[in-house]
Amino acid sequence: xxxxxxxxxxxxxxxxxxxxxxxxxxxxxxxxxxxxxxxxxxxxxxxxxxxxxxxxxxxxxxxxxxxxxxxxxxxxxxxxxxxxxxxxxxxxxxxxxxxxxxxxxxxxxx
Amino acid sequence: xxxxxxxxxxxxxxxxxxxxxxxxxxxxxxxxxxxxxxxxxxxxxxxxxxxxxxxxxxxxxxxxxxxxxxxxxxxxxxxxxxxxxxxxxxxxxxxxxxxxxxxxxxxxxxxxxxxxxxxxxxxxxxxxxxxxxxxxxxxxxxxxxxxxxxxxxxxxxxxxxxxxxxxxxxxxxxxxxxxxxxxxxxxxxxxxxxxxxxxxxxxxx
Numbered sequence: 001x002x003x004x005x006x007x008x009x010x011x012x013x014x015x016x017x018x019x020x021x022x023x024x025x026x027x028x029x030x031x032x033x034x035x036x037x038x039x040x041x042x043x044x045x046x047x048x049x050x051x052x053x054x055x056x057x058x059x060x061x062x063x064x065x066x067x068x069x070x071x072x073x074x075x076x077x078x079x080x081x082x083x084x085x086x087x088x089x090x091x092x093x094x095x096x097x098x099x100x101x102x103x104x105x106x107x108x109x110x
Numbered sequence: 111x112x113x114x115x116x117x118x119x120x121x122x123x124x125x126x127x128x129x130x131x132x133x134x135x136x137x138x139x140x141x142x143x144x145x146x147x148x149x150x151x152x153x154x155x156x157x158x159x160x161x162x163x164x165x166x167x168x169x170x171x172x173x174x175x176x177x178x179x180x181x182x183x184x185x186x187x188x189x190x191x192x193x194x195x196x197x198x199x200x201x202x203x204x205x206x207x208x209x210x211x212x213x214x215x216x217x218x219x220x221x222x223x224x225x226x227x228x229x230x231x232x233x234x235x236x237x238x239x240x241x242x243x244x245x246x247x248x249x250x251x252x253x254x255x256x257x258x259x260x261x262x263x264x265x266x267x268x269x270x271x272x273x274x275x276x277x278x279x280x281x282x283x284x285x286x287x288x289x290x291x292x293x294x295x296x297x298x299x300x301x302x303x304x305x306x307x308x309x310x311x312x313x314x315x
Contacts, residue, residue, distance in 0.1 A: 069296040
């Protein structure tokens with residue numbers, strides 16, 4: 001009985017991440033912060049490649065936080081969370097990309 | 111007898127499950143809030159990106175941003191995201207003191223982040239870079255200021271939760287509250303990473 005209970009609580013803990021997953025997430029987030037900062041400060045790349053690199057690092061960092069810290073894929077509502085997040089991201093990208101596009105290329109006022 | 115025990119246990123389990131469902135629905139509701147908050151920050155980011163070239167003869171991003179301080183802010187916030195995770199971990203092990211301890215560490219890191227940000231803003235205003243100087247600075251203060259406001263609200267919330275944890279200990283309700291607060295804190299960390307990338311790194315590159 002006690003053993004079963006112990007098993008239960010262990011599986012319960014697993015759905016909220018372990019120390020290992022937090023440490024991995026923390027180390028990854030530090031590495032993913034240092035790479036773009038080093039690239040910008042040391043002028044390792046220029047122009048568009050640099051822009052793509054730092055944006056890619058930010059998006060990877062977002063994924064690391066979601067998976068390792070916010071436990072997006074775990075828990076009972078995982079599917080709902082992911083669906084809501086995808087919907088939110090579609091709206092977000094539409095707003096951001098749409099604003100930049102229309103303000104950059106369609107300036108009738110000029 | 112055994113059957114009665116099993117039935118009672120089953121009933122208890124069912125009750126537990128029902129209660130747990132309600133709490134997890136509340137956590138899901140908080141996810142929805144975070145997603146709408148994402149959209150709020152998205153519009154502010156879009157505004158900033160559109161306006162950032164319009165400096166109106168005022169200071170440019172390269173002249174204003176002090177990268178060493180920004181990097182200090184970044185690593186402080188990253189570390190506080192990690193310690194709020196450790197707080198949740200301590201909570202699942204049932205260690206109230208450890209939980210409150212990690213929350214205090216997280217709150218102190220958050221407070222030093224806010225302190226550095228206020229210092230940065232005051233410094234900028236002293237150099238003549240206020241919210242009304244140029245469209246770029248209006249976008250900048252709206253975006254970075256909104257993030258700072260979120261962190262400050264998170265700090266007030268965290269202090270309130272620590273008081274409640276001291277009084278009531280770890281219950282299903284306080285458990286959910288700590289989880290939700292930690293989600294909020296990780297979310298602020300994600301937003302800051304995009305502020306660092308879009309505002310500061312793209313500003314000085």
